[in-house]
Amino acid sequence: MDNSEIAALLNNIGDMLEIIGESSFRVGAYRRAANVISALPRDINDIRGDKQGLTSIQGVGKGIAEKLAQLLDTGKMDYYEELKTKLPGSLVELIHIQGVGPKKAKLFYEELGVESVDDLEKALQEHRVKDLPGMGVKTEDNILRGLELYKKQSGRLLLSQAVPAAEKIINYLQKYSDVTEISTAGSLRRWRETIGDIDILAATNKPRQVADEFCNYPDVVSVLAKGETKCSVLLHNGLQVDLRLMKPAQFGSALQYFTGSKLHNIHLRELAKKRGLKLSEYGLFNLAGNKLLAGADEADIYNELGLDYIEPVLREDKGEIEAAAAGKLPDLIKLSDIKGDLHAHTQASDGQSSLEEMAAFAQKLGYQYLAISDHAQTLKVAHGLDLKRFEEQWRQIAELNRQWEDFTLLTAVELNINSEGKTDFPDEVLARFDIVAASIHTGFTQDKERITYRTITAMANPHIDIICHPTGRILDRRPPYAIDLVQVFAAAKKTGTILELNAFPDRLDLNDDQLRAAKRYGVKFAINTDAHHFGHLANMRYGLHTAQRGWLTSADVINTLPIDSLLKSL
Ligand SMILES: [Zn+2]
Ligand SMILES: [Zn+2]
Known part of the structure; x- marks a missing residue:
């Protein structure tokens, strides 16, 4: 685990302690430690190896240092696991909604059986919140607004969270498995400023083995879906990663398709239609669909459509297709x-x-x-x-x-x-x-x-x-x-x-x-x-x-x- 992951875990503990009703001193100690560790200029694993060890980090007391040492050595912290059993489902997430603090989260759980953001949404829709002690219609409205905002923002990742996580997984799969080609896809490959999910595409002739290896990736905490064409996992830092598996002959067209953007792809498919062709994630075909013109290599798809290759960063349908047709794409800075x-x-x-x-x-x-x-x-x-x-x-x-x-x-x-x-x-x-x-x-x-x-x-x-x-x-x-x-x-x-x-x-x-x-x-x-x-x-x-x-x-x-x-x- 790296510094930012450990900081996130400590913050999570702080949230849990707050819901349980622990003293603010205790809660504060975990929050402070999280802050300090997230700003550390050195890898915490290296500091662990020092003579003084983790207690040399200012703001990390003996108790937290011991728990962290266990976490770094074994990948698990008993204290955290125990806390998780005290709190149901994803109750902690509730306090990240504007208008819901730890006290309200606890109240909703005890009185309404709310264990997750979805549960809360349902309770709000059924107007069960307003009748609780100290609540009312106004509070209910406030929380509903907070929930809308939360749903809009949550899940968007910064590039600095998504890119290194994806690179680590790609390295891992390249090293250990029967993968002939592998790449990020989606907004991550286009380097949009924030990312939804981490999408990875791999070409292989042995999808079952690759799926096994992916689900065994050391950072995986739970496997959400596992099949021979798609697997989804949750990493211990809360990121969701989707891996799509395909035959090498379709890798280029699938990569093109799953890189998007949606608007870019719609425009590209229209262009194909005008030329009497059909473009899908399975390849570029003639209209009858019985002759494959391009599929294994992404650049071939653009070339067969009469376009220069368009870098993923430009694929937003903001004039790049017209520029590629005219041979006028910019010579991008490197x-x-x-x-x-x-x-x-x-x-x-x-x-x-x-x-x-x-x-x-x-x-x-x-x-x-x-x-x-x-x-x-x-x-x-x-x-x-x-x-x-x-x-x-x-x-x-x-x-x-x-x-x-x-x-x-x-x-x-x-x-x-x-x-x-x-x-x-x-x-x-x-x-x-x-x-x-x-x-x-x-x-x-x-x-x-x-x-x-x-x-x-x-x-x-x-x-x-x-x-x-x-x-x-x-x-x-x-x-x-x-x-x-x-x-x-x-x-x-x-x-x-x-x-x-x-x-x-x-x-x-x-x-x-x-x-x-x-x-x-x-x-x-x-x-x-x-x-x-x-x-x-x-x-x-x-x-x-x-x-x-x-x-x-x-x-x-x-x-x-x-x-x-x-x-x-x-
Ligand atoms: Zn400045
Ligand atoms: Zn500055």
Whole structure:
């Protein structure tokens, strides 16, 4: 189990204890431990191997440490298993619904026999909730609204949850079983910003054996369905994974079909019909259905339809089929085009790693440069640096830069744009940084005129090179602030200000459609990870695929430039 899985389990325990009515001290201890572990810069399994062991983790007491040790060693925690027997079904899930706390969850269980979200929905529909002590029609309505919201949001995964989980399973199946080809499918293969289920497709001539191996995958807690064409399992971190099995001769057409999107496929099938052909998950056929034209290889399907191969990231029916027919698909940016990262924090502000650690990892990624862009003085919550501390950092950077021939740390800053569109330092100070970035971290609820004004005013400052995370949205947690992006794109073009595509998996800001719209204005972009730990630098791929979904080429992105041209262009 990895850190995030363990944190989720500890949070789950906290939820259960709350429903049972344990003391808030006890509940808090599990929640704190979960928080600390989810932010740990090291794998908890490694820490377990240290001399001091798990108790060296601040916030993890002796009792929890012992339980975790058992979990890491055996894959099971007796305490957790015991708690599960005290609470029926999926009662814990109820408290994630807005308007339902642990007390209400317990009440619904005891009085109405509610054991799951479905049970609760039924009780609400039958108006059984309003008659309970302390409830009423209004409470019932509130909970119903909370339930709608819960149903809409729940189950959507971030790419950073879905991609690594899928990669692990694919590796496992490739190694151990009789699989000739294997791939992700669905929204995951298209790298949509959030994912429904994890879909995996495998070609094999021995479906029964592969199904067995899949269901025996060590992370599986329950098998929901098992057959020779499809298996569904639940992993211990709560993710559902569907594996479809098919003959190698149909792998390409099945992969095409199950990758979607729905709209892309509808358009493609219409195109096939016009050409007197029939397209399905089983292959591309003549109209009579007795002659197979393509099936084993996905690219053949596109070619037989008179199209260039369309990368999965583009398959949204947003003009890609027309472009493929005209031979005008964009030459999409690749991960290997990226020469460096222009947004990263260190321990000096709110990051967790040192300059040396950040630089070492950037070099491991093959980068030529990394811009260190710690927060500046006005962002007190993030320990923003004043000029004196920046000068000290510049000295350290200059010292470090002397030892490398083909790698450079760039001096940068992430300014905070205040309500007047002003930032932390006067121009003569800004002129001393290699790169100046600015972003909004305060006043998220201001109106559209104000937020747009702040952003555009900052862009008008010739020292400000980049606007970071331009809409401020955080997936599932914070909607974008009100901002008129059309005005922002026009101003970015006019002032030559770069817009960031923030690659942090819960940001992806700008998103795919916004990137494409901005590109039409002639805007240039920087794809940055906003790393707060050296490991975050590896999140570049989430931004990269979002850039591809926005039809960006390497010419649109400034951190594909070698260092000299980069600095000249800013
Ligand atoms: Zn920021
Ligand atoms: Zn940042």
